[in-house]
Amino acid sequence: MAFAPPKETYSGKVYAVTIGTGENTITFGEENVLPFHTFEGITPNRPIIAYEIQDVPPIDWPENVQKPYEGISNDPVSWAKFCQDNLKANAIALRLIGTHPDRENRSPEDAAKTVRDVLSAIDVPLIIVGSNHAEKDAPVLVAAAEAAKDRNCIIGKAQEANYKTIVAAAMANNHKLIAMSELDINLSKQLNILITQMGFDRERLITDPMCSALGYGLEYTYSVMERIRLAALTQNDVTMQPPMLGDIGMYVWKVKETQASETDVPQWGSTEERGITWEAVTAIALLIAGAELLIMRHPRAIEAVEKVIEELI
Amino acid sequence: MALTGVEIFKLLPKTNCKKCGFPTCLAFAMKLAQRQASIDLCPDVSEEVKQKLGEASAPPVRPITFGVGDKAVKMGEETVLFRHDKKFVNPCAFALEIKDTLSEADINSKIEEVLNSEVERVGQKLRIDAIALTNDSNDIGKFETSAKVVAEKAPAVPVIVCADNPQATEAAVKLFADKKPVIYGANSENADAMANIAKTYKAILGVTANGLDELSNLTEKIKSLGVTDMVIDSGARKAKDMLRDNTLIRRAAVKKNFKPLGYPVITFAQRDDSLYEALIGAIGVAKYSSIIVLSSIERWKNLALFTLRQNLYTDPQVPMQVEQKIYKIGEPMSDSPLLITTNFSLTYFIVSGEVENSKVPSYLAVMDCEGLSVLTAWAAGKFTAAKIAQFIKESGIENDINHRELVIPGYVAILSGSIEDKLEGWKVTVGPREANGIPAFLRSRA
Numbered sequence: 001m002a003f004a005p006p007k008e009t010y011s012g013k014v015y016a017v018t019i020g021t022g023e024n025t026i027t028f029g030e031e032n033v034l035p036f037h038t039f040e041g042i043t044p045n046r047p048i049i050a051y052e053i054q055d056v057p058p059i060d061w062p063e064n065v066q067k068p069y070e071g072i073s074n075d076p077v078s079w080a081k082f083c084q085d086n087l088k089a090n091a092i093a094l095r096l097i098g099t100h101p102d103r104e105n106r107s108p109e110d111a112a113k114t115v116r117d118v119l120s121a122i123d124v125p126l127i128i129v130g131s132n133h134a135e136k137d138a139p140v141l142v143a144a145a146e147a148a149k150d151r152n153c154i155i156g157k158a159q160e161a162n163y164k165t166i167v168a169a170a171m172a173n174n175h176k177l178i179a180m181s182e183l184d185i186n187l188s189k190q191l192n193i194l195i196t197q198m199g200f201d202r203e204r205l206i207t208d209p210m211c212s213a214l215g216y217g218l219e220y221t222y223s224v225m226e227r228i229r230l231a232a233l234t235q236n237d238v239t240m241q242p243p244m245l246g247d248i249g250m251y252v253w254k255v256k257e258t259q260a261s262e263t264d265v266p267q268w269g270s271t272e273e274r275g276i277t278w279e280a281v282t283a284i285a286l287l288i289a290g291a292e293l294l295i296m297r298h299p300r301a302i303e304a305v306e307k308v309i310e311e312l313i
Numbered sequence: 314m315a316l317t318g319v320e321i322f323k324l325l326p327k328t329n330c331k332k333c334g335f336p337t338c339l340a341f342a343m344k345l346a347q348r349q350a351s352i353d354l355c356p357d358v359s360e361e362v363k364q365k366l367g368e369a370s371a372p373p374v375r376p377i378t379f380g381v382g383d384k385a386v387k388m389g390e391e392t393v394l395f396r397h398d399k400k401f402v403n404p405c406a407f408a409l410e411i412k413d414t415l416s417e418a419d420i421n422s423k424i425e426e427v428l429n430s431e432v433e434r435v436g437q438k439l440r441i442d443a444i445a446l447t448n449d450s451n452d453i454g455k456f457e458t459s460a461k462v463v464a465e466k467a468p469a470v471p472v473i474v475c476a477d478n479p480q481a482t483e484a485a486v487k488l489f490a491d492k493k494p495v496i497y498g499a500n501s502e503n504a505d506a507m508a509n510i511a512k513t514y515k516a517i518l519g520v521t522a523n524g525l526d527e528l529s530n531l532t533e534k535i536k537s538l539g540v541t542d543m544v545i546d547s548g549a550r551k552a553k554d555m556l557r558d559n560t561l562i563r564r565a566a567v568k569k570n571f572k573p574l575g576y577p578v579i580t581f582a583q584r585d586d587s588l589y590e591a592l593i594g595a596i597g598v599a600k601y602s603s604i605i606v607l608s609s610i611e612r613w614k615n616l617a618l619f620t621l622r623q624n625l626y627t628d629p630q631v632p633m634q635v636e637q638k639i640y641k642i643g644e645p646m647s648d649s650p651l652l653i654t655t656n657f658s659l660t661y662f663i664v665s666g667e668v669e670n671s672k673v674p675s676y677l678a679v680m681d682c683e684g685l686s687v688l689t690a691w692a693a694g695k696f697t698a699a700k701i702a703q704f705i706k707e708s709g710i711e712n713d714i715n716h717r718e719l720v721i722p723g724y725v726a727i728l729s730g731s732i733e734d735k736l737e738g739w740k741v742t743v744g745p746r747e748a749n750g751i752p753a754f755l756r757s758r759a
Contacts, residue, residue, distance in 0.1 A: 003529040003573070006564045039557045102753045132749075214617060215434070216662040219624040222599075223397040230395070254666055257616065267432050269612025277591055277617045284595045285621060288556075300588070308592045311552040 007040040008033075012236035014229075014292065015203045016045065017176055017243055019091070020125030021152050026090055028292045029243035034229060035290050036312045046313050047287055049294045049302050050091035050127050051083040052249045055106065055114045056098035062259045064272045065249075065297050076114050077121045084122045087302075093127040093295040094118055095250070099140045100131035108143035115147040127154040127295065129178070129247075134161040145169035154178060154293075156245075157208055160191055167200050178245055180208035183220050185227045185240075192239045205242040206293060213251040214282040221246070222289045229290035246286035249297035252279045276301045284308060318346035321366060326357045348372065348392075373566040375576050377517055377542045379406065379443070379604070380471025381493050386442050388544070388577035388603040394563055400628040405598055407618060408443035408473055408606045410583060413459035414450045420459055424466045426610055432619065435635060435658060439619035445497070445606045446485065448476035453484050460485035473497050473519070473579075473604070479506035483514075490514045495544055495604070497521070497579065501531060508538040519579055521546040525558060525565075529573035544579045544604060552596055555580060559601040577603030587614055598622050632684030633658035639710050640665060643674030647715040650675045650755060652744060653701060654722060655682040655690045663748045671752035673759050676714065680704050687722045698731035705736060720744040 016030035028048045033041030057074045058066050072078045076094065083089040096111045098104040115128060128144045130137030137157070142165060145155050156178025158166040163179070170177040179195055181187035188209050196202045209224045225244055232240040252258055258275035260268065268274055279301040283294055287309070296302050322342035333354040335341040344350035345366065352358065352366045374389040386406040393399045411423045424444070431440040446463055448456045456476060463472060473495040474485045482496055497519030499507035504520075511518040518540050522528035525547050532543055547558035559578055565571035580602035584590040590607060591614045597605040598621050607614075627633055634656050642665055654664045656679050668675050680701065682690035690696035705711075705719065717739045721728060723746030732741045745754050 003526045003565070003571070005525065005561050006569055006571075008564075036553065036556055037560065038553065039561075212659075215620040215624065216666065217659045218621070219396070219627050219629070220659065222625065223395075223629060226395055227397055254670055255662075256666075256669065257620075267612060268616050269614070271613075273588070273611065274613035274616065277588055277613055280588060280592055281595045281617045281621055284592045285599060285625075288596060288599045304586075304588050304592060307589060308552060308596075311593075312556065312596075313553065 005039075008037075008234075010034075010041060010233040012233045012238075012241060014232060014243055015205075015241050017204070017206060019127075019152055019154055019176055021150070022123070024123045024125065025152070026125055032233065034233065035288055038313065043313060045292075046309055047292045047294065048090055049283075049296055049305060050093040051087060051089040051299075051302065052093045052095060052295050052297050053079045053083060053118075054095040054097045055111065056104055060097075061297070062253055062275065064258075064275050065253050068299050077117050080118045080122050084124050087299050089124055091125045091127060092118070092122060093129060095129050095131070096140055096144065097131045099136055100133050101136055103131065108139045111140045112143040112147035115144045119148055119151055125153065126151065127156075127178075129156050129295075132157070134159055138162045138165040141166045142169040145173040145175055148175065149173040152176070154206060156180065156206070158191075158195065160187075160194075163191065163195055164198065167195050167198050170204075171198075171200055176204045176206060178206045178208050179242075180210060183210045183212075183217075183224055185209070185224050185231070188224070188228060189231075189237075189239050192242065196239070202238060202242065206245050207240070207242045208245040208247060211245075211247045211251045211286070213248075213255045214278055214285065215257060216251070216255050218282060218285060222285055225286060225289035225291060243292035244290055246283065246291035246294045248279060248282050248286065248294055250295075252282050253297055276304075280304045287312075316346065316366070318343040321345050324358070324362045324366060325355065328357065330357070332356050368572070371575075373570055373575050374563075375542070376403075377544070377577060379493060379495060379517060379544075381491070382469055384442070384469045384471060385493070386471055391563065391601070392567060394560075394567060396625060397629050400630070401626045403603070404622050404626040405602050406442035406471070406604045407594070407610070407615075408445040408604055409441055409610050410445045410447055410475075410606050410608050411459070411463070412447050412449040413452075413456045415459075417458075417462055420462050421466060424463060424470075427470060428467060430610060430612075430615055432612075432616060434616075434620060434623060435633065437623060439615075439623065441607075441610050441615060443471040443473060443604065445473040445475055448478065448481050448485075451478070451481075453478070453481045456481045457484040457488075460488045464488040471495075473606070474516075475519075477503060479503055479510060482507065483510050486510060486514045486516055489516075493517065495519050495579070497544075498546065499531065499535060501527065504531060504535055505538065508535050508540045511540045511542075512538075517542040517544055519544050519546060520576075521548055523548045525561060525574065529571075532573045532576065543576045545574065545576045546579050546581070550581060552593055555593075556596060556600050559597075563601045579604040579606070581606045583608040587611060590614075591617060594618050595621055599625060634681070634684035635661045635679060637679060637681035637704070639708050639713075640677045640679055641674075642668045642677055643672070645674040645676050645713075647713065649673075649714070650720055650758065651678060651710060651714060651716075651718065652676070652720040652751075653678040653680060653705075655680055655685060655687050655696055657682070657684050657686045657690075660686045664751065667748045667751040668755065671755040673755040675755065676710060678705065678708065678710065678719075688724050691725050691728070696725065696728075698728050698735050701728070701732055702735035705739075718742055722746070723750075
């Protein structure tokens with residue numbers, strides 16, 4: 001029996017988002033098909049992986065993912081330069097975790113200085129995320145957005161509790177914005193609508209439906225992402241058409257499987273390989289579900305995922 | 314093509330005899346169309362109609378059991394493209410490739426790896442499910458000898474016999490007769506001979522082709538030769554092609570009820586680099602493979618692939634649960650804090666992760682609330698003072714700790730008084746509402 005390939009036609013399209021300035025801009029999104037469905041539509045841009053760095057030394061990271069950055073991660077500037085120059089990062093994600101009240105409680109001014117220092121050291125696009133403390137993130141991200149004015153960064157994350165201040169800061173300083181809600185397609189949609197109602201351009205948004213690590217609720221993120229992408233493409237729902245973020249590293253590198261030693265759990269095998277694989281498999285699953293932008297930590301995990309992306313496009 | 318309820322109704326006796334258990338023939342026809350009933354329930358319908366309906370009402374991806382006994386693997390029966398629509402039914406099998414060019418000692422050690430691959434995760438026992446023995450030597454005798462080793466050392470493990478030479482295939486497959494092996498495979502050159510062998514040894518026939526058109530023709534031909542159980546391979550090896558073909562196969566089966574591709578898919582994910590291979594395997598898990606062949610099965614890789622499979626094959630309508638018990642986090646002592654939460658797996662994972670992050674060794678009491686989260690369980694009357702008190706008493710935790718303080722989730726602060734009434738001598742402390750507040754909470758007390 002002759003086979004007629006059952007192809008889908010999609011009515012919607014994901015917005016293209018360009019970040020960075022000058023010769024070093026990168027664009028992601030813009031496809032009008034499900035992830036990697038190049039056989040029935042266009043996928044002009046490949047997904048982007050940003051290397052995660054932070055404003056304070058990564059003492060909270062497991063040893064196996066601290067190791068690749070040994071000797072350079074005590075200073076965000078040398079860390080950022082190492083990612084750009086040695087690891088050939090396409091983008092860098094600076095997490096201002098040190099501003100969290102339970103951590104070093106750094107001030108918004110300190111955060112702004114770190115942002116300025118990092119930006120003056122690198123050419124690749126920068127993503128700036130707060131410490132995920134809704135209250136503190138507001139002043140921190142305002143200061144960070146001003147410090148990065150006109151560098152066309154991504155700032156985030158705007159959440160229901162704090163979005164107004166952060167949206168205003170992104171708008172005033174010409175940045176893109178991450179809107180994060182908690183594992184629910186309707187909450188995602190609602191937050192995107194609230195943000196655009198403030199006059200923020202929908203095409204400058206990135207949706208973060210909230211990440212989860214392999215084995216720790218990954219299936220929720222996976223299905224929410226699939227549903228968002230289907231709404232964007234098959235129902236042409238414009239509120240669901242911004243590209244999506246998978247903020248993978250911070251979720252993966254705190255679960256037991258990325259840390260427990262082989263001596264403690266011999267049936268799990270090598271701790272180092274396990275951690276790297278955990279991060280890479282989480283990344284692949286979310287790419288398949290619809291993420292266009294990933295934030296990751298381990299250079300070997302990133303390298304492997306890049307290689308697979310190459311094979312998929 | 315799938316028949317509608319009315320089309321099916323026209324083929325039924327229209328006697329409304331109720332022998333099928335439904336009030337009318339029309340009601341029965343509707344159930345048949347939804348695949349919620351079998352035509353076998355109707356005693357009066359002709360064989361011819363039965364066959365016609367049987368085909369039309371069969372699941373879009375043919376159900377096939379690979380192997381026999383405890384380790385048999387069910388494949389197929391899938392009905393959707395996206396897991397949020399309905400549960401993915403039969404989790405894919407992982408198979409380890411063993412080449413017949415290896416020495417007997419090496420074959421033995423690979424078999425050992427398969428036999429020792431089992432790990433437990435969230436109450437499920439997960440393992441490498443099968444062995445794919447390949448005729449890389451192109452030597453019939455060698456293939457047969459290797460097959461003997463596998464048959465002897467791993468008699469219960471389902472086997473895929475991989476050779477394109479029918480003689481080599483027959484020499485090996487006869488060692489697995491009555492064990493429902495897979496023969497891989499039939500191609501456009503050898504289809505007749507392979508179909509015969511599959512019939513003789515009651516094997517599942519793996520069918521490989523160059524593209525989906527050729528594959529459809531080939532499965533039709535093999536079906537006409539009398540083989541009904543097949544697993545299919547479009548020939549795609551590159552990730553991009555694999556994703557395209559697997560997607561088109563599943564779509565054709567599910568949305569068009571296209572029978573020539575309504576079979577489980579076998580995927581060859583082998584790569585030189587093991588991490589890279591794990592990621593190609595992960596694409597297979599997410600995108601519709603029923604058997605994934607790997608060239609190595611390190612424990613770290615297995616755990617990641619097993620976990621992904623478990624995650625994606627979870628029923629999205631039924632919450633995952635963890636076992637009710639007192640979990641130790643870190644190495645708690647008799648003066649370590651005791652916290653309580655519900656057994657929704659996501660709740661457990663997030664709470665235990667944050668307790669772990671606090672670096673304060675603790676006891677975490679996880680109570681069976683039928684997989685509901687804290688607030689939902691409380692609202693549904695499953696996370697109540699009386700039940701919490703009973704659980705704590707029966708858990709035996711009083712023998713392990715020298716204090717009598719229980720930390721409850723902030724969302725159920727309202728329960729603190731009534732728990733204290735029911736748990737004599739205990740003090741109840743209200744913890745943070747959100748799990749991310751736990752590290753600061755525990756550290757401030759330490």
